[in-house]
Amino acid sequence: MFFDKDRIRDSLTLDDIKKILINELGSNEPNKDNQGNLIFQTVCHAGEKHKLYYYEDSKQFHCYTDCGDSFDIFELVIRAKKHQGETFSFPKAVKYVARLTGKTFGTGFPSNQQNNEIITDWEWINKFEKKEKINIELPEYDERLLDVLLPYPHINWIEEGISYETQKKFEIGYYMREERIAIVHRDIKGRFIGLRGRATRQEDIDNGKKYMPVTINGKLLNHPTMMNFFGIDKTKEAIKRLKKAAIFEAEKSVLKCEDFYGENNFSVACCGSNVSTFQRDILLSLGVEEVFICLDKFRDKKPDETGEEYEEKIIDYQEKLLNIARMFSPYVRSYIIWDFEGLLDFKDSPVDKGKEVLEELMRNKIEVNTLGVE
Structure with a gap:
């Protein structure tokens, strides 16, 4: 069976999350902030401080210490298990969470169909309706x-x-x-x-x-950076007008695109290497028809890595980019920017070598549809 990772993640209750983190990943009982969000120990990097926040609405964690990153339960399992001396691939992490919580939703053909949900054509269409409203507001500072x-x-x-x-x-x-x-x-x-x-x-x-x-x-x-995009307040009009959005990792990339394109700057930054469904819905609410995943080029090979291990890491990173693109592909045309020609240095943003290189990368983009890569 192929597990439906999105359905599994979205169905997790707070009790499921606590079960995984306390019983399996080594956290103590969580604290709560003034909005009721759970705060666990930073098991993502084997830390002891309660600085790992879980935001139930977006199904995302954010580590406010060493990681400074946002990720879902599957990525958290991968990181925590690494510090426990185990290597988990993404599919293994999905299977692990599914088995622990009993959320074994899958895309295979089960042998017994008596208790399966029947999805009508209308329900399938409604599932992919574009989001129009963002109802959650983050606290505002003075x-x-x-x-x-x-x-x-x-x-x-x-x-x-x-x-x-x-x-x-x-x-x-x-x-x-x-x-x-x-x-x-x-x-x-x-x-x-x-x-x-x-x-x-x-x-x-x-x-x-x-x-x-x-x-x-x-x-x-x-x-929580996974509940907003940097630059969205400045670039939203271009995004609405051009019906396009380019997602970069860091704020600097948005600033460089501003100098490249001015009022036609349709970029935003996710401030990490993950994109949440909440962020996806922000862009869908603006009526985008095309989304470009423009994350940084993968790192160089480490001295202690074998060639095989490095290739596996690259494949994992490619799968990560595909998963982000697949979040958008049921709704809009989705593309991944990948440096096939060695135009960038390792860990470069697609904008770091200038406008001409960025546009060459855009010409060689990969389209990802709901079935796979075109």
Whole structure:
């Protein structure tokens, strides 16, 4: 049987999540924040602090310490098991969660059909209706907190080709106390929902703290990144007009696209390497007809990896990109940007080598439909 990962993930209850994390992955009983979200120990990297948040609405976790990343239950299992000395592929993680929770929904032909759901044509069509409303609003921070930032674009980013005008438009500043480039995050309505800092100290970068939420006056200005796209408040009009959206990993890519394309900039950043169904629905609500998955090029081979192990990692990464594209493909035309010709360095964003290279990559894009790759 082929397990239906989306149906399994979406059907998980809070009790299921607690069962997996406490009984299997080593977390203690979770805490709760003031909105009722569960906060587990950071089993994703074998940490002990309760900084791993689970957001039931989006079925996503977010680690607010070393990982600084968002992921679903399957990716969490893969990460946690790695630190327990076990290697889990994505299919193995799906099967693992299915067996633990009894959510064995599948796409194979079961031998006994008496208790199976019957899906009518109308129900199938309704399943893929475009989303029109986003009902969940993240908490809004006081705009006055931004007054402590130096309102000056950073020279490092200007040297990378991000203009003064673009940095000013996207409210890029500098937080002297933490020596970080300050990046204001706003939701689709323009509400101030978070502040991320890009480290300028090499020590922070080497310690895995390249991008972190900023703390001002003792208040951590964080937000679940998988419930918003950076830049969506500035680029939504182009996205609606052109009916296209390009999803990059980091905020800088959106800024570079702004300098490339100005009012035709239809890019957003997911601020990680995962895209949630909540983020998908944000773009669908804008009436997009085409989505381009533009995540960073995969890393170089590590010294301690065999060629076979490295190839397996590349295949895992390709499958990850396919899974993101498949989230969109029932609704819109979905594409993956992949560097077939070696135009990028390892871990580069598709924008990092300039506009011409980006457009060459776009010409060689891969289309992913509901059945597979075209």
